[in-house]
Each structure stands twice: as structure tokens, then as C-alpha cells.
Amino acid sequence: MDIDGKILRPHGPTASGRVREYHLGRKRRMFQITTFCPDKIGPGPTHVYLIEDEALILVDTGLPTDIAKNIFYYWRNQHIPPEIESLPADYSEQELLSGLKLAGHNVEDIDFLVITHGHPDHYLLGRRIVGLSGAKVAAHVSDSHQICNPWGIVKLWVERRPALMAMGMPPPRQGGRTQPTMKPETTDLSLRIDCPIAFDGRLSLNGFEKDNVCVRHYAGHSPGGISILLYDDDGREAVMLCGDTLLYPITPHPDDLVAYLRTLKNMKRLENVALVLPAHGKAISRLRERLDFLEKHHEHRLRLTYEACKNPHSIWQIATMPRYFDVVVDPAKFNPLAGQEAFVHVELLQLAGALHRSHVDGGVHYFLNSGEKFEDVYERVQNIVDEEDTTILLRR
């Protein structure tokens, strides 16, 4: 199995634009094309993958650069660095198109576009790619509410905001220093899903179906997250394209921590995965080690969350505690992902009966722990995660 690949083009000043070639067995090749997405304030450049097989398959598309500026900076009223502000609106699109050329293909050659999950940095350039190529789109049905919805972005914006305020997060300041180029309510970048993915097994794309191209549903980072397993010629070893379900060195933010911890547990059953290629950051060559690390990481965050609530704490107070995150989270800034990360830990501890809401003050909710030893609480958390039928009627 080709673990290191070969760099065809190094990355540029925005840490994106790189093209890497991998060999999947004797005949098939795959290319990793890295496209611009902000780091520090975002997850960093998005890797998309081009699989050469009997069909040409693009996995994810990245994010249009004008949308990146709007989502990460204007709509959150964050300072936009001049080097990002000056990027052309189609910067990431050009990185992708020139990367395809370097791989020996034109965008029109793409037969299928497979979306790993319905987050903006993975599918929002899809409409443009479908327009240029006529590619058929495949995605898991559990993320269709986001991917197919013309109001998907503004829906998130409208529905999440009251919850973020209840967490105690300061509201975004009104009137940023620069003007947005588009409004979320009029930005329709939805896609039609031509090949819905509902079950694990061979990836079925309008007639393209092979034993060595498989799909698995791994919820938790988003409801409809999928991983694609590409087996070598003998079917012995696989490369796994996991979207954001596993990342390295950063850790993915769970949308649902119970589902995510179950996914980590289920992934331990995977055998013969030689290489995991995530959608951001570095490759993972030791899958089991990364799964163990991520489990410990969430155990640690559950402990910090539980212990903080010895005295009433809001979710935003937890998120901005020193050392809760590896990076400093500015308590005065609007940071939805940091709030969401602390929230899912509070949610799971509540489900385990270890936290309860002590009071609401000014619309902000405060939580208090049960006073037990964390070890006893964590045992209950593990039971919830292990016994999949325990939560089926209680949640969602």
C-alpha cells in the first residue's frame, strides 16, 4: 500500500494548493488536492480526493473562497487578515481545477461527486463542480436535510443562535469592519442527491459498484458522516477516506457525542486499514492509536466539564476555561464551534444523570454536578455508549 504518496505540487502561502498522488494497487491512482479553508478560525485547508477507477470519482469539493470569507469572518464579525481578504473569490476553485489538470483530468471528466458529510467546507463548491461536469452526487441520506436544502446555511444560523446565547456566548458584534459579499438567506448552494447512501457495503453509484470501493456510515461529527474504504487489488488492505470523522492533529467537534463515541468504538472493528486520509490536516497511519487517543481526549473533557460544575457554570464559562482547549478561546468572541464542543459534553453528562441545570440567569443556563466521584459517572457514560438501545427512545 502506498502510504506516503508523491507530491506533484507543493502547497502555496495559504497552506493549500498541494497535489499528492497515491497508488491504490497496480492500476488505480488517487489524488489528494488541498484547497483553501481558513485555519485558526476554521479547520484549515480541505483535502478533496480524486479516485481513478472505471468511473472518475471526486470525494468532497471544498469551500468557495468568497463563502469562506463570509462564513468565517464577516458573518461572525471577526477580523479578516489582509492576506485572506485579498484572495480572489474563486481561489479554492482554481486550486481544485488546476489540481485536476495536474492529475491528468478535466473537471468535465468527473462522473460522480461523493460528499463525506453536510458541512459547508465539504460540499459548498459542489454546485459549481456539478455545473461544470454534470457529475451525479452521492451523499448519506442523514445529511440530506443540510446538503439538499436551499436554506441550509441560514437554517443553521437561525436555529443555533438562541441555543448559543443560552450557553452564555457573547453575541456577534453588529457591523463588522468590512462588508459581506452575500447574505446567508440568499446563498443557495444546495445539491440534489442523485445517489442516496443509506446502508453500509459497496458504494453504489448509478451502475458503478465494485467489491473494493465500500462505504460505511459513521455518525457523530454529523448525522450522515460517511467513510469510503478503497481496498487494494487483493482486497487485503484499505485506504480509508474519513471526512472529518477522524482528524490529526486537531480533534473533530462532535455534533452528537454519544453517536461519536459509538463511532470510535465501531471503528475499532475495522481491520486491515493501512492508511486513514482525513479531510483536514495529516494522514493517520495508526488507526487504533488515534481511536484510543480520541476516546481518552473526550474522557478528559468530560472530567473537566464535570469538575468545573462543582459550582454553577454556563457552557461558555466551561469552553473558555484555561486548558479546556489546546488553543486559547477568547471569552469575548463569538465562537460557535467552541460552544458546541463544551455543550455536547454537558449534554452527555446530563444524560448520565451527573449534571443538572441549577438556574437560568439573563437567559443563560447554568449547570451543577451531582457531587459523585467522576469515575462512577464515567462508568455510566460508558454504559450509555456501549448499550446502543438505551438511548433509542430518549433522544432525538
Ligand SMILES: [Fe+2]
Ligand atoms: Fe471539515
Ligand SMILES: [Fe+2]
Ligand atoms: Fe465537518
